[in-house]
Amino acid sequence: MLGLILKNQDKYPLDLVVNFDLEIDWQVAKDVIDEMEKRCNQAGIPFVRIKPRKSWKELYNKYGFPNGKARWCNSEYKLSCKKQLNKWIKSQNCRPVAYIGFCADETKRFKYAVGTEDWKLQDCCYPLAEEGIIESDILKWAQSQPIFGDYYKNLPRMGCQLCPYLTMKELAYLHESEPQKFDEYFRFVEETEEMIAKKGRSWKFKNYGGEIIRNRVINKWVPKLKEEQQNRKYKQLSLFEGEENGNRSK
Numbered sequence: 001m002l003g004l005i006l007k008n009q010d011k012y013p014l015d016l017v018v019n020f021d022l023e024i025d026w027q028v029a030k031d032v033i034d035e036m037e038k039r040c041n042q043a044g045i046p047f048v049r050i051k052p053r054k055s056w057k058e059l060y061n062k063y064g065f066p067n068g069k070a071r072w073c074n075s076e077y078k079l080s081c082k083k084q085l086n087k088w089i090k091s092q093n094c095r096p097v098a099y100i101g102f103c104a105d106e107t108k109r110f111k112y113a114v115g116t117e118d119w120k121l122q123d124c125c126y127p128l129a130e131e132g133i134i135e136s137d138i139l140k141w142a143q144s145q146p147i148f149g150d151y152y153k154n155l156p157r158m159g160c161q162l163c164p165y166l167t168m169k170e171l172a173y174l175h176e177s178e179p180q181k182f183d184e185y186f187r188f189v190e191e192t193e194e195m196i197a198k199k200g201r202s203w204k205f206k207n208y209g210g211e212i213i214r215n216r217v218i219n220k221w222v223p224k225l226k227e228e229q230q231n232r233k234y235k236q237l238s239l240f241e242g243e244e245n246g247n248r249s250k
Contacts, residue, residue: 001099001101001127001128002017002036002039002040003039004127004128004131005099005127006039006043006045008127012099012127014045014099015045015046016045016046016047016048017036017037017040017045017046017047017048018048018049018050018085019033019036019037019047019048019049019050020050020052020078020081020082021033021049021050021051021081022052022056022077022078022081022160023055023056023057024056024073024160024161024162024163025160025161026151026158026161027178028147028148028149028151028158029158031147032147032148035147037049050081050084050085051081052076052077052078052080052081053080053084054076054077054080056073056077056162059072059073059076059077060188064188064191064192064195064196065162065164065188065189065191065192065205066163066164067164067192067203067205068164069203073160073162073163073164095123096123097122097123097124097125098123098124099124099125099126099127100124100125100126101126101127101128102126102128102129103128103129103133103134103135103137103138104128104129104131104132104133104134105134105135106129106135107129110126110129111124112124112125114126114129114130139152139156150229151173151177153232154169154173154225154228154229155169155170155173161174161178161181161185162185162188164205168216168217168220168221169221169224169225171185171213171217171221172217172221172222172224172225173225175217175218175222176222176225176226186210186211186213186214189205189210189213190210190211193205193209193210
C-alpha cells in the first residue's frame, strides 16, 4: 500500500507514516519497516516510530504469557502506542485521514464504502480496495518480493511472533526459521503454567499444555512443513526444466 501511495501522491496525499514499534515482531517484519522508513526518507515524508510505554518483557514479568483470559498484549502493550498517537494528534489540532490496507474483497471490514465522493469527510480510506486489488493479488506479490524471504511462501498472514494464537503451522515455521525464538516462546508458556499452578489455578496452553503442544509441533507439524517446502521445490524445478526443454525444442 505504501508503494501505491508514494506513486500516486496526487490521489493519495501523504504527510506522515507512523509505525507501532513492537519488539515481538518477526524479524522479516522489522526488515520491511526499515525499508519503509528508507523509502519515506527518500520521498521527504516523516516516519515516526512509537514504542509501548512498557516493554513486552516488563509486562510478561507482571502477568505471564498472554492468553485468552489475559490479553494484556493488546490492552496494555499495543494500545499504549495508539494512545500516544491519539494524544499527539489531539495536540496538533488537525483532522487526520488514515490509509488502511483492506483489499477489495474485504468489504465486511470496511467502515465506509469504497469510492465515496465525500471521502475527505471520513477518517480513513482504502487505497488497495479503490484500485481493485484483492487479497490473493497481495499474497502473490508478497511471495515474489525478496525482502519477505520465504515467509509468505509458507504462510498467508503475519501477526506478532509471540502471539498465543499462533497456528500449529506458524509455530512450525518459527521452529525452522528462528529455533531460539521457538524455545523462548515455549519457555514463556511453561513458566506461566507453573506460575499459575503455584497460585492454585490451572491454565493449559491451547487446552493441552505447553510441553504437549511443543512436542506436537516438532513431531507432526515441522515434518508437514518440510514436506510442503520440498514439494514446492520439486514443482518449481519441474516448471524450470519444462521451460528449458521448451526453449531447446524451439
